[in-house]
Amino acid sequence: MSHGQHNMRVTIFGSGYVGLVTGACLAEAGNNVLCVDIDADKIERLQQGELPIYEPGLESLVKRGRQAGRLDFTTDAAAGVSHGLFQFISVGTPPEEDGSADLQHVLAVANSIGKHLNDYRIIVDKSTVPVGTADKVKTEIRRVLEQRGVQTEFDVVSNPEFLKEGAAVDDFMKPDRIIIGTDNPRTAELLRALYDPFTRSHDRAIVMDVRSAELTKYAANAMLATKISFMNELANLAECMGADIEHVRQGIGADPRIGYAFIYPGCGYGGSCFPKDVKALAASSSSAGYHSELLEAVENVNQRQKLVLFDKIKTYFNGQLRGKVIGLWGLSFKPNTDDMREASSRVLMEALWEAGCSVQAYDPVASAEAHRIYGERKDLTLCERAEEAVTGADALAILTEWQEFRSPDFELVKNSLRRPVIFDGRNLYDPSHMRSMGFDYFGIGRGDSIVAWGKSQSMDTKGK
Ligand SMILES: NC(=O)c1ccc[n+]([C@@H]2O[C@H](COP(=O)([O-])OP(=O)(O)OC[C@H]3O[C@@H](n4cnc5c(N)ncnc54)[C@H](O)[C@@H]3O)[C@@H](O)[C@H]2O)c1
Numbered sequence: 170m171s172h173g174q175h176n177m178r179v180t181i182f183g184s185g186y187v188g189l190v191t192g193a194c195l196a197e198a199g200n201n202v203l204c205v206d207i208d209a210d211k212i213e214r215l216q217q218g219e220l221p222i223y224e225p226g227l228e229s230l231v232k233r234g235r236q237a238g239r240l241d242f243t244t245d246a247a248a249g250v251s252h253g254l255f256q257f258i259s260v261g262t263p264p265e266e267d268g269s270a271d272l273q274h275v276l277a278v279a280n281s282i283g284k285h286l287n288d289y290r291i292i293v294d295k296s297t298v299p300v301g302t303a304d305k306v307k308t309e310i311r312r313v314l315e316q317r318g319v320q321t322e323f324d325v326v327s328n329p330e331f332l333k334e335g336a337a338v339d340d341f342m343k344p345d346r347i348i349i350g351t352d353n354p355r356t357a358e359l360l361r362a363l364y365d366p367f368t369r370s371h372d373r374a375i376v377m378d379v380r381s382a383e384l385t386k387y388a389a390n391a392m393l394a395t396k397i398s399f400m401n402e403l404a405n406l407a408e409c410m411g412a413d414i415e416h417v418r419q420g421i422g423a424d425p426r427i428g429y430a431f432i433y434p435g436c437g438y439g440g441s442c443f444p445k446d447v448k449a450l451a452a453s454s455s456s457a458g459y460h461s462e463l464l465e466a467v468e469n470v471n472q473r474q475k476l477v478l479f480d481k482i483k484t485y486f487n488g489q490l491r492g493k494v495i496g497l498w499g500l501s502f503k504p505n506t507d508d509m510r511e512a513s514s515r516v517l518m519e520a521l522w523e524a525g526c527s528v529q530a531y532d533p534v535a536s537a538e539a540h541r542i543y544g545e546r547k548d549l550t551l552c553e554r555a556e557e558a559v560t561g562a563d564a565l566a567i568l569t570e571w572q573e574f575r576s577p578d579f580e581l582v583k584n585s586l587r588r589p590v591i592f593d594g595r596n597l598y599d600p601s602h603m604r605s606m607g608f609d610y611f612g613i614g615r616g617d618s619i620v621a622w623g624k625s626q627s628m629d630t631k632g633k
Pocket residue numbers: 182183184185186187188205206207208211259260261262274277278295296297298330331332333334441442
């Protein structure tokens with residue numbers, strides 16, 4: 170058993186949220202890490218110590234790793250393959266048109282590994298990939314090796330990642346569990362040893378067969394997405410029935426079989442994982458001949474939920490949206506990240522623009538990302554301060570529960586808005602307190618509804 174050996178050589182393909190965090194944390198633990206990416210611009214910035222993403226704690230780890238000579242970046246796949254005993258694949262697996270996971274990047278890495286492999290390597294699938302992908306990676310590497318006439322042993326292991334953006338470094342350093350999917354006990358031991366510095370208090374490795382490991386990742390995300398869609402469904406019901414979902418949440422959370430975690434209602438889930446993973450699992454269940462009723466419903470409820478704020482705004486203004494200015498707080502799909510992939514803010518902004526509104530948006534870190542996505546447009550002003558976003562606006566909409574939005578200067582907000590109305594997609598405030606301060610305040614599932622559930626038009630046009 171090789172526990173305690175922390176100077177292993179590791180190569181990581183893909184320097185995004187997962188690859189970069191994995192690389193920096195493994196280097197911090199004393200390993201020698203080489204990160205490979207095809208994005209030359211990204212690699213150049215990383216070599217200069219500049220981070221391509223915002224993630225708390227990551228910058229100092231990367232800096233330390235580089236200074237210690239344990240973390241380096243390259244675009245050279247051959248150097249990557251020759252460097253590490255472990256070859257992590259942490260490239261993107263975006264959705265195809267039909268929702269299934271696009272494996273082209275994963276298989277491109279497999280192809281590169283096949284082209285340069287000369288000695289035994291452990292290939293570790295860390296990307297979120299459908300059941301059966303490890304077999305495809307193995308087949309691709311074998312095919313290329315055969316073409317080259319090279320014979321060498323290698324293993325393909327599934328080791329899905331569970332880190333959360335915004336707390337990625339912490340999650341990696343203190344994981345709940347390490348899933349290791351392999352039928353080779355020696356490979357399992359080597360991976361355990363690699364993760365040993367992060368699991369010192371007790372062993373958190375759960376070793377299983379490859380297919381179960383691949384499915385575990387989708388199962389976890391689908392379960393979390395289901396919890397959110399369930400609560401959103403109940404929040405909408407609460408609006409129809411005159412109940413307050415926040416009371417209901419506390420009432421059910423007290424049951425230890427349910428618990429308080431992850432049962433917050435809101436304006437829908439986004440990010441690079443839940444939406445795509447729920448769709449990908451639904452797609453792979455269809456291709457396995459099983460129609461999943463539940464996954465489809467989870468996805469549909471979420472799409473509808475992303476339009477709830479728009480419908481409230483539209484109803485409030487009696488459908489007269491043209492020319493209105495909406496102040497928006499929060500662009501990222503959740504706090505502590507600049508990631509706007511599938512963010513609810515995008516669905517709302519796009520619906521508002523289509524209806525002739527303009528948006529004044531503020532986010533503590535995601536403005537640059539919004540600018541990258543939307544560029545310069547007359548109907549979008551990216552503000553540097555929260556107050557600026559409400560100044561002269563007809564309403565304020567809150568999309569992300571950043572800490573700094575929790576107790577703003579309400580007097581200032583009220584005086585800055587043309588009308589004191591707040592549409593709160595994250596239920597940050599107490600409705601009666603807001604009303605006592607003179608606001609028109611609409612949260613999610615707080616007992617009053619201005620949306621005619623069941624009759625609403627935009628709710629029925631999915632994905633608009
Ligand atoms: N972001 C998360 O919170 C998170 C959490 C758990 C799992 N995952 C999964 O991890 C995987 C990666 O996600 P991410 O958010 O880090 O993606 P990302 O888009 O941030 O990064 C992917 C990187 O891979 C690079 N790349 C693409 N093809 C390559 C190739 N052939 N060789 C080398 N590099 C290549 C891209 O240039 C990019 O830098 C996905 O499957 C995702 O579902 C993500």
